[in-house]
Amino acid sequence: MKEVAKYLIKVEAEFKNGQIVPEIPYEEVMRLVNEPNIVIIKTGLPEATLRSVIDATHTWAESTPLAEGPDPFDNNQHKQRLHIAKIQQAPQLFHDHTFDALLDLDESMKQTLLGVFTPMRQFWNNLTGNNEEYGIRKGQPYFHPQVTHYPLGGSFFGRHWHPLNPQKVGTILALNQYGKDYSSGGTGYVINDHIVETEGFQDMGDLILFRYDLPHWVSPSSFADRFSWDDPAGRWVAILPFYDPWAKPADKDEPQGWKAQIQAPKNATPEVVV
Template sequence: MKELSKYLIAVDGGLKNGEITTEVPYEEVMRLVNEPNIVIVKNIFPEETLKNAIDATLEWSKKVPLNEEQDDFVSNSHKRRLHIAKIQQAPQLFHDHTFDNLLNLEEPYKSAILAIFDPIRKFWNGLTGNSEEFGHKKGQPYLHPQITHYPMGGSFFGRHWHPLNPQKVGLITALNKYGRDYHSGGTGYVINDTIIETEGFQDIGDMILFRYDLPHWVSPSSFADRFSWDDPRGRWVAILPFYDPWGTPAEKDEPQGWKTQITTATKAPAAV
């Protein structure tokens, strides 16, 4: 375990028998997250597994028309996000691929994508005390596996936030290599009025963990590059949100209550 900068901690990780391992117990990982800190679990996935997931996503997206309608939250779909979120007023420019029906995705795409999301699902369950499987559940929170591409040339996601529950901990897995496959853009956070940028600290196969109610953003990729939706270069990440899309949305005002909510980190949060 190593402190990279204020509020930014690296923890050695790995993958064994399909499950993510960490050098300290999961309870300690959650204690660090809840202090709060940004925790980077290093070297989880082998590069070949991540490349297969990106390649499968690209091939699948070429066969499936872009979703230009309102999200239905039950399908496998991909969408070019280019708008300002109505509630949080956060501008967005990225291409997301959401697999709300992942278990019914056709092969070989399903196996390649599950190779990263099944260990992530188990890890999130272990951190939060849940036992969630993939599949949508009307009227209840459920998992939304998502692979996001931030193209070169100015893609970004403006500062935004989420309710702490039921997600508890956000997970962002780097699918490609900083400095080789992309050279700008990373996730930033604010803790106790301190800005924490993870660009250059998170590399391929690493996973960022953060308290889900921390304000955060994705910094723009360099405008020195020409933007193209069809250029596969740029930052690729996998995230695993857990929410009820028909439930109460995030507040329009940025949550500052987390500063007073955090009084101790001696135990992990209770399971939902």
């Protein structure tokens, strides 16, 4: 375990018997996340497994019509996200592949995706004390496996946030390599008014963990490159949200902001804001 920057900690792990096993107990990992810190787990997932997810997802999207209507949260679809979120006013430009009905995919595609999502699911269960499986359960939280592509040439995701529960800890797995497959763009966070940028710190196979109510964003890829929806070049990540899509959404105001909600010590002189 090593602190590589303020609020940014790397934890070694090994990929053993299909599971991500950290060098420190899961309870200690979760404690670090909740302090809060951004924790990067060096999972040891094989490069061939990670790249197969990119290749399979790109091939699947080429033969699957783009989704354009509201998300039903009960199918497998891909969408070119290019809008501003209504509640949080977060602009976004990226190619989203969502697999809510992961178990309904053809066997080859399903097994390829499960090569990363099963270790991620088991790791999240170990962190949070849950024992959740895949499957759509309306009226209850469930997993929403996603493979996200940030094309070269200006893709990004503006500053946004989520309710803490039931997810508790966010997971972002790097499917390809910074400095080789892409050279700009990474996930940033705010902790106690301090900006934490992970660009350049997350390698292929690294799993970023973060307290789920931290404000965060994805920095733009360089405009020096030409943008294309069809070109698979760029940053690819796998994420595994766990939530009820019909429940109350995130508040308009940042949930922990790490500013307005921080309580001043007793007997302290209040700060005057002008």
